[in-house]
Amino acid sequence: MTSLSEFLARQIRNAIRDAGGWIGFDRFMQQALYAPGLGYYANDLRKFGAMPESGSDFVTAPELSPVFGAVLAEQVRQALAATQTDEIWEFGAGSGALAAQVLGALGDGVRRYTIVDVSTSLRMRQQQALAPFAGKVQWAQRLPECIEGVVLGNEVLDAMPVQLLQRLDGVWHERGVALQDDDFAWSDRPTDLRPPVQVPGDHDYLTEIHPQAEGFVRTLARHLVRGAAFLIDYGFPESEYYHPQRAQGTLVCHRAHQMDTDPLADPGLKDITAHVNFTGIALAAQEAGLKVLGYTSQAHFLMNNGLLEKLEQLAPVDKAPAVKLMLEHEMGELFKVLAVGPGEAWQPRGFAQGDRTHRL
Template sequence: MSVDTTHITRSALSNLPTCDDIALTHSRKLQSVIRDAIASAGGWIPFARYMEYALYQPGLGYYNGGATKLGGSGDFVTAPEISALFGYTLATQVRQISDWVAGQNGAADILELGAGSGKLAVDLLQELERQNCLPRHYYILEVSAELRERQQHLLADKIPNLKTRVSWLTQLPDQFAGTILANEVLDALPVHLVKWQGNQCFERGVTWVQHDRAGEFAWEDRPIDNEALGMTASALSRLMTPEQQVDFSYISEINLNAAYLMQTLAGILCSGAAILIDYGFGQGEYYHPQRYQGTLMCHYRHHVHHDPFFLPGLQDITSHVDFSALVAAVENTDLSLLGYTTQAHFLLNCGATEILARTPAEDVQNYLPLANQLQKLVSPAEMGELFKVIAFGKQTTEPLIGFAGGDRTRML
């Protein structure tokens, strides 16, 4: 095993905004919880467990801690926060799926996983109401009590006439018919870190190193003793050339939680489709030799850096999505791959420009901001190429319109 305390130099973090004493105390409380967990586990925990504490620890984790996360005053901005055009356009795809399901079962619902601020739900329901195609129920599965409260306030403020259609869940239903949506959910699932060194695989975990009165979290690599993780890591070794396997150090993420989620969705979806939108790649690109330090990122007040030990509980921790792994996870189920493309192609296929055109270009005050927002959603230099859309379904009757052009399944 090896211990690495030089995860990020202090100078690399010196440009990040400072926090006030209240926020710092909050972070130190979470740090203490994680430190105790490490001690109880014998001095080491897998990074996936550290990430779970940092993001989801009740009352202290990033998604349960009370600070603003989304939008200009938060740490990052998602597509629904950028523009209502995102939800309005997505409604076109949801309507097609609802029509299928309604023809088979008589009713179609929507289930959104991790609804963020609730903005996507608001925009989607407003557009479906405009099209006279409201779902019977709009379910939101939200693990964060704090975000759930914010969502409830937003929906009550923006769409009070529709709030009776919305219900919050604490667990997935046993069966579901309709559209399942997950926008930037998979990237926030705790991931395992794996280090390939020569022809061996190690799991990268977290330990606590004490220095006199102070201390810090540090990396420590250990042989993999998680069977599922070991099998996946071994299978991924095939992506490395024989020369690399002889003398090569490569660190990346394996998201077992995403695979488990896909298998669960395959079990509950009886008719309809699941649409997942996130940043990431197919497997060949995800584990490309040049991406030897992985994709792990942290977001703090619109600054991106790579130190997950910085102010735990006050920053987001994410990794890109391996979309090939999602497909592999449902290979032995009756869930079918319906499409895979970029966010730009998906939105344009669903008529984003036509929805923009509902605002006359002559109305410069309203049109130009919307046009600029759409540019951010579809531009290759912004979200258009890095973000992908993948869909899986059951009992589908026709191709999804969101994937009519720009097919990327060859990259899986």
């Protein structure tokens, strides 16, 4: 593992030297996560799992409880009927657990399930997990001209590279990475870039902007001609994201189910992630022609789709992890769900109660 990180670090050092001694953090994050064969999501190390003993680094909702996919499937079922489609597209399918749960719940209601994932090693895991559905599942390297169906993205946006902005003594800088004695070091340069809203106060302030995630949504909008997209992730609306008290930003790393705040250490061996600015994502979707169909907390979304009824059917040992999906201090409040789609607006059942679109 150490040699993998050292080899990737050497590659990033060369990129910094080739760029004149400095690269923006978004480029560092891109290499640390996605460099072919070496980046965190491109190497063979295990990522997903409920416990650190498994060698995993973090747990996502489908690994926490299969109830997540079963409940999400109820929303997908309604969306397929409302848009008169029969295909599902999932971006960043992880271990394949969510796809297996949704396909298991929907059965013949889905004709085809297409996964778009940049990781070759994860694709192999997905193929093993989805072997029972081999006749319906396919993998795509690029998007077709037209997508007709329901799009799912669970914890996809948070893994897209971000740019860092640092306000120092009232002057905005872009935070990048340079070399100091051949080690990675933070280096700030004055910039015309700004957060999308003015941050009150004159105190030093570190935050992120999300051009790649917003670009992804614009690209999706160009291809999604019929259907809907459900994006599930941790994050905030703009007013909370750029709150003056959030002066250290949201960037964190995950390794062995522990968090740290040093993304420059051990590249390739840990996840690097930032919370999602859902206002920016919603605006990018609208500007590209999609309509916002709903926005709410994961707890409201899952309960609207029948989570409480499914909990009643579980054995006590299975109920405890499933409850974490909706508890406020677990996943229920930090995680949000945003739905967008082309054509005439309609109301997905996940937003029937507790819709927060007005807060975006």
